Amino acid sequence: MFPSFVENPQNCSFEGQDADEKILLLLRAHPITNLSWIISAFLLVLLPFLIPSSLFFLKVDTSFLPPLYGLVLAVINYLLVAVIVFEGFLYWYFNVFLVTDKNIIDVDFNSILFKNIDMAPLKNIEDVSSSISGLMQSIFHYGNVFIQTAGAARNFEFNNVSQPDRVADFILDQSHKINNSPNL
Amino acid sequence: MTALTFDNIVNSAIFLLFVKGAVLLILIFYAIFALLIIRQVDLMVKTLITPVSPVLKVLAIVNATVAIGLIILVWGVL
Numbered sequence: 001m002f003p004s005f006v007e008n009p010q011n012c013s014f015e016g017q018d019a020d021e022k023i024l025l026l027l028r029a030h031p032i033t034n035l036s037w038i039i040s041a042f043l044l045v046l047l048p049f050l051i052p053s054s055l056f057f058l059k060v061d062t063s064f065l066p067p068l069y070g071l072v073l074a075v076i077n078y079l080l081v082a083v084i085v086f087e088g089f090l091y092w093y094f095n096v097f098l099v100t101d102k103n104i105i106d107v108d109f110n111s112i113l114f115k116n117i118d119m120a121p122l123k124n125i126e127d128v129s130s131s132i133s134g135l136m137q138s139i140f141h142y143g144n145v146f147i148q149t150a151g152a153a154r155n156f157e158f159n160n161v162s163q164p165d166r167v168a169d170f171i172l173d174q175s176h177k178i179n180n181s182p183n184l
Numbered sequence: 185m186t187a188l189t190f191d192n193i194v195n196s197a198i199f200l201l202f203v204k205g206a207v208l209l210i211l212i213f214y215a216i217f218a219l220l221i222i223r224q225v226d227l228m229v230k231t232l233i234t235p236v237s238p239v240l241k242v243l244a245i246v247n248a249t250v251a252i253g254l255i256i257l258v259w260g261v262l
Contacts, residue, residue: 001238013233050246064196065203072207072258079214079254082247086221090240107231112224115231 002071002093004028005162014098014105015117025099025170029092029160030142037088044081047073087112097145097158099171102178104147106156125175130164147171204262211255216249 003017006012013023027079052070055062091109098105104125125147132143142163147156161167189210229237 015231015233064199066200068261069200069203069207072262075254076207076210076214079251083214083217086243088246090225090228092220093236093240094232096232109224109228113227115227117231141217156186168208 002028002031004030005167014107018102021103022101023098024101024174025167027097027099027161027167029095030140030162031092032140032142033135033160034088034092037084039085041081041084041088044077044084048077065099068146069170097161099174101174104156104171106158118154118156120147120149120154120156122171122175124179125171126150128168128172128175132164145171163168200262203259207262208255211251211258215248215251215255218244218251222248232248 002026007024007114009023009026011105012026017023065121075162094107094109096107098107101121101122103119103121106118110116127148128144129148131142131146132141137143137160142160142162143158145158145161145164145167149155158164158167221246222241225240229241
């Protein structure tokens with residue numbers, strides 16, 4: 001439903017896309033990278049069930065607290081769960097790397113209300129490398145793709161993307177196509 | 185278990201008032217954060233336009249509405 005590696009995505013566009021520009025590849029971080037906030041949310045879901053038994057075990061008297069207060073605190077806890085899940089999903093879903101037939105684009109939302117978009121033309125790409133390191137990346141086959149661009153333009157790093165070797169090959173192929181095209 | 189004395193009743197009433205204040209403060213901060221999330225989602229869906237975008241916008245608005253509604257509810261109920 002929410003793939004992290006999409007070739008020729010349909011019904012998808014981005015801010016600043018030219019009329020004749022086509023998205024060839026859409027990349028997100030591998031879904032397994034969401035595990036940290038999923039575990040946090042899961043533990044918070046369990047918290048209202050664990051607290052009463054813990055207080056009983058520690059012999060803390062909470063009889064003066066009306067049941068309604070406990071309910072409200074549980075609701076606040078679940079609001080926190082909702083915001084962790086929603087924010088976690090938003091950051092994963094909208095932090096994308098795009099390869100179009102003209103450019104490579106790195107869209108970053110690092111924190112709330114902070115947006116950073118890096119763009120570089122495919123013809124400026126000089127070198128592409130990929131790396132898979134560590135246990136999780138080796139098991140789930142994801143890693144980083146490093147793209148070196150010509151001149152003073154900044155370099156690109158696509159972090160935690162699925163199939164980084166395939167992505168690197170794809171970008172290099174597109175770059176060769178552009179550089180070898182007779183219209184250049 | 186503690187005995188039900190006048191001091192205990194006053195102390196627990198002050199404590200409950202403190203809890204109510206703290207809960208309201210948390211909910212007000214949450215509501216502000218929820219409103220910021222609406223702006224954030226707006227920014228995100230304008231940057232990457234996908235079929236999921238309207239759903240996420242609605243979810244953000246529902247979240248903020250619930251947060252504001254909860255402030256009113258807690259103010260009245262607690």
